[in-house]
Amino acid sequence: MLKKQVLSPGIKRFELDAAEIARKALPGQFVVLRVNEEGERIPLTVADTMPDKGILVIVFQEAGKSTKLLGSLNEGDSILDLIGPLGRHSHIEKFGTVVCIGGGVGTPEIFPVARALKQSDNKVISIIGFRSQDLILMADEMKSVSDELIVATDDGSNGNKGFVTDMLKKVIDRGEKIDHVFAVGPVIMMKMVSKTSEPYKIPTVVSLNPIMLDATGMCGVCRVDVGGESKLACVDGPEFDGHKVDFDGLMARLRTYLPEEKLSLEQYEAAKPKGGCCGGKGGCCA
Amino acid sequence: MREQDPQVRARNFEEVPYGYTPEEAVEEAKRCLKCKKPSCVQGCPVNIDIPGFVGQIALGNFWEAMKVMKTTNTLPAICGRVCPQESQCEGSCVLAKKMEPVAIGNLERYIADWEAQQNECVMCEMKPRTGKKVAVVGAGPAGLTVASDCAKMGHSVAMFEALHKPGGVLVYGIPEFRLPKAIVEREVNFVRSMGVDLQLNYVVGKLKTLDDLLQEFDAVFVGTGAGKPSFMGIPGENCLGVYSANEYLTRSNLMKAYLFPRYDTPIVRGKRVATIGGGNVAMDSARTALRLGAEKSILIYRRSREEMPARTAEVHHAEQEGIEFNLLTNPVRYIADEKGWVKAVECLRMELGEPDASGRRRPVPVKGSEFQIPVDTVVVAIGNSPNPLIAQTTPGLETAKHGNVVADPKTGRTSKQGVFAGGDIVTGAATVILAMGAGRLAANSIDEYVRTGQW
Numbered sequence: 001m002l003k004k005q006v007l008s009p010g011i012k013r014f015e016l017d018a019a020e021i022a023r024k025a026l027p028g029q030f031v032v033l034r035v036n037e038e039g040e041r042i043p044l045t046v047a048d049t050m051p052d053k054g055i056l057v058i059v060f061q062e063a064g065k066s067t068k069l070l071g072s073l074n075e076g077d078s079i080l081d082l083i084g085p086l087g088r089h090s091h092i093e094k095f096g097t098v099v100c101i102g103g104g105v106g107t108p109e110i111f112p113v114a115r116a117l118k119q120s121d122n123k124v125i126s127i128i129g130f131r132s133q134d135l136i137l138m139a140d141e142m143k144s145v146s147d148e149l150i151v152a153t154d155d156g157s158n159g160n161k162g163f164v165t166d167m168l169k170k171v172i173d174r175g176e177k178i179d180h181v182f183a184v185g186p187v188i189m190m191k192m193v194s195k196t197s198e199p200y201k202i203p204t205v206v207s208l209n210p211i212m213l214d215a216t217g218m219c220g221v222c223r224v225d226v227g228g229e230s231k232l233a234c235v236d237g238p239e240f241d242g243h244k245v246d247f248d249g250l251m252a253r254l255r256t257y258l259p260e261e262k263l264s265l266e267q268y269e270a271a272k273p274k275g276g277c278c279g280g281k282g283g284c285c286a
Numbered sequence: 287m288r289e290q291d292p293q294v295r296a297r298n299f300e301e302v303p304y305g306y307t308p309e310e311a312v313e314e315a316k317r318c319l320k321c322k323k324p325s326c327v328q329g330c331p332v333n334i335d336i337p338g339f340v341g342q343i344a345l346g347n348f349w350e351a352m353k354v355m356k357t358t359n360t361l362p363a364i365c366g367r368v369c370p371q372e373s374q375c376e377g378s379c380v381l382a383k384k385m386e387p388v389a390i391g392n393l394e395r396y397i398a399d400w401e402a403q404q405n406e407c408v409m410c411e412m413k414p415r416t417g418k419k420v421a422v423v424g425a426g427p428a429g430l431t432v433a434s435d436c437a438k439m440g441h442s443v444a445m446f447e448a449l450h451k452p453g454g455v456l457v458y459g460i461p462e463f464r465l466p467k468a469i470v471e472r473e474v475n476f477v478r479s480m481g482v483d484l485q486l487n488y489v490v491g492k493l494k495t496l497d498d499l500l501q502e503f504d505a506v507f508v509g510t511g512a513g514k515p516s517f518m519g520i521p522g523e524n525c526l527g528v529y530s531a532n533e534y535l536t537r538s539n540l541m542k543a544y545l546f547p548r549y550d551t552p553i554v555r556g557k558r559v560a561t562i563g564g565g566n567v568a569m570d571s572a573r574t575a576l577r578l579g580a581e582k583s584i585l586i587y588r589r590s591r592e593e594m595p596a597r598t599a600e601v602h603h604a605e606q607e608g609i610e611f612n613l614l615t616n617p618v619r620y621i622a623d624e625k626g627w628v629k630a631v632e633c634l635r636m637e638l639g640e641p642d643a644s645g646r647r648r649p650v651p652v653k654g655s656e657f658q659i660p661v662d663t664v665v666v667a668i669g670n671s672p673n674p675l676i677a678q679t680t681p682g683l684e685t686a687k688h689g690n691v692v693a694d695p696k697t698g699r700t701s702k703q704g705v706f707a708g709g710d711i712v713t714g715a716a717t718v719i720l721a722m723g724a725g726r727l728a729a730n731s732i733d734e735y736v737r738t739g740q741w
Contacts, residue, residue, distance in 0.1 A: 020493055021493065024492065024493055034450060038542075038548060038549045038550055039550050040541070040550040040551045041450075041541070041551075065550060066550055080450075081450040081486070081487050082487060083448070083450070083487040083488075083489060084489070084492070084493075085492055085493070086489065086492060213533055213536055213537065213541070213551075214448075214449065214458075214513075214536060216448050216449075216489060216513070216673070216675065217513060217514055217673055217674065217675060218458075218513035218514065218515070218532055218536070218673065219515065219530060219532045219533035219536050220514075220515040220517070220530035220532060220533055221529075221530075221533045223517075223524060225524060230517065230519075230523075230524070232514075235674065235675065249524055252525075252526060252626040253524065253526060255526070255626075256526050256527075256554070257552045257554075260546065260547070260552030261552070263547055264546075264547050264550060264552070267547055
């Protein structure tokens with residue numbers, strides 16, 4: 001790891017030295033990493049690449065043991081395995097006017113998509129949403145690749161209260177023709193975005209995050225029902241037509257290991273030295 | 287061969303058979319009749335010099351036996367454990383007609399394990415360097431065979447593996463109690479010791495395409511296996527607790543979920559686990575379920591015992607351990623509880639009709655015979671299809687209807703110059719030894735191609 005930043009509480013950005021992947025990865029693709037020998041294979045969307053410097057950027061939210069363990073790494077540390085790029089890249093073309101929606105930690109992931117769309121001469125309207133003002137991420141970066149940026153907070157603490165779906169509705173209702181919607185964020189958000197755009201028949205692409213294991217088309221755990229067909233998010237996706245995805249099925253399957261995840265996290269927290277991994281000094285336990 | 291007690295072994299992940307003592311090995315080897323035309327060798331897909339190594343064991347010359355072995359087989363500890371000997375070498379043994387055939391598999395395993403206990407290991411004879419470069423995609427049984435054979439022939443070999451551990455199905459599919467992972471690691475290390483450069487976490491088709499590899503290498507072998515799990519497409523297959531065998535076994539074997547929470551990858555430890563299928567993978571899954579703590583491990587197979595594709599020994603082991611066999615039974619849907627977890631599998635009774643394309647009698651549903659089996663976990667082990675990644679990203683590579691790469695069965699040559707293929711990616715899911723046999727043939731024709739340039 002070359003560089004570590006804490007973007008907001010529990011959300012970290014790593015720059016990794018991974019030249020070959022950095023040269024190949026395109027917006028929408030993901031990598032899988034394993035921190036140590038006992039670790040899980042963790043899929044993470046490629047947040048950015050700097051091909052000339054051989055740098056791959058990941059942004060992740062610490063939720064369970066594995067992401068907390070990853071977050072405890074520091075600059076100069078190594079990750080045991082890094083595999084990628086995996087999945088199909090986003091289909092980018094000149095659509096006309098596109099709305100790019102990022103929810104929470106989905107924002108760093110929509111960023112390279114928005115940038116690519118902008119570079120392909122689209123008019124990019126970006127909507128990013130967070131629970132509150134202190135959790136806002138990457139607003140400047142998003143602004144730099146958007147013709148218009150709307151930042152919303154659930155609690156209104158930034159002065160623009162509402163969900164991303166409310167903002168999308170407003171954009172649609174002001175009468176402008178929207179040709180495409182791209183959305184990355186929590187499953188429930190992607191479901192609501194798809195429901196919002198569906199009556200207007202605006203093609204909507206969502207990036208799914210089901211449980212994955214090998215992530216190369218071998219285990220089948222990431223299967224999702226898309227338009228009545230079983231698709232593997234790792235090789236057929238991760239992006240799919242939001243109007244066809246069975247989001248409820250996906251949400252149910254994401255709950256498969258809740259008890260195990262809880263147990264893992266408890267054990268990890270109990271074993272950690274007091275004051276966190278950095279002894280309370282660095283930014284890692286923020 | 288002596289084995290762990292079924293009651294005890296059904297609750298641990300240690301290997302089932304203990305292996306021979308030196309005395310037992312010598313005694314067994316002495317039973318070999320030294321046939322002039324050894325039919326066992328013909329019965330072996332890679333034509334291992336069986337009388338050669340068995341004869342040396344009979345004389346107590348274990349070191350010599352291993353030397354003979356390595357001229358034709360660099361993965362004996364694996365073959366000795368997972369080959370279907372009963373239908374190959376042992377099935378062709380002359381003694382098999384009247385009594386027990388020579389236990390060739392056990393002897394093969396013995397000699398490999400004996401070598402592992404010594405401080406040095408038998409090295410293969412290496413031909414002078416040719417300066418030719420061969421890329422091997424996939425570090426499973428086919429790929430490992432091609433890599434070691436090509437290295438022996440003097441070519442530089444680079445092997446690319448998508449997972450973080452080499453061995454393919456040997457590490458993700460076959461459980462520890464049937465093939466300890468330390469043994470796979472040892473045999474893979476032997477292949478590496480011959481100068482093979484192994485790159486893990488490397489997805490060919492994504493990081494580099496086959497066409498990229500052809501720029502750098504004189505020939506490419508594709509041995510990416512049949513990894514994509516099949517489902518029956520019946521209602522409820524996406525409910526919680528329904529696994530593909532690949533996922534179930536990969537969690538347990540490769541990711542060591544049976545050691546959760548010491549290892550981070552979880553697995554559902556069901557109390558009533560149903561496994562659908564009748565092959566070796568189904569046996570492995572049903573037996574893994576027991577070892578993960580199932581009170582009942584239930585096998586559901588739509589044909590009868592005779593048609594089961596699993597090895598006799600594995601079916602026998604499973605039975606001894608208390609797996610409940612539901613034969614002539616076919617699932618029609620899974621029923622979930624209010625939280626979305628599978629709680630029962632509804633099945634139909636079957637009867638056997640006329641033979642189908644596979645030559646086995648076709649199972650026909652008995653009308654109105656629906657019944658339910660209460661379960662909390664299901665493992666679907668009804669087969670796999672080829673991994674589509676290479677075919678999708680390689681223009682000009684001919685594939686057949688299930689995505690199999692089309693390759694000449696005698697040479698492994700594909701429709702694309704310089705590209706060879708073998709193993710499950712060509713045949714669909716088969717056995718380790720058949721993949722190794724295909725690897726051996728491909729290595730020979732790769733050698734010919736890179737030397738002559740003739741396609």
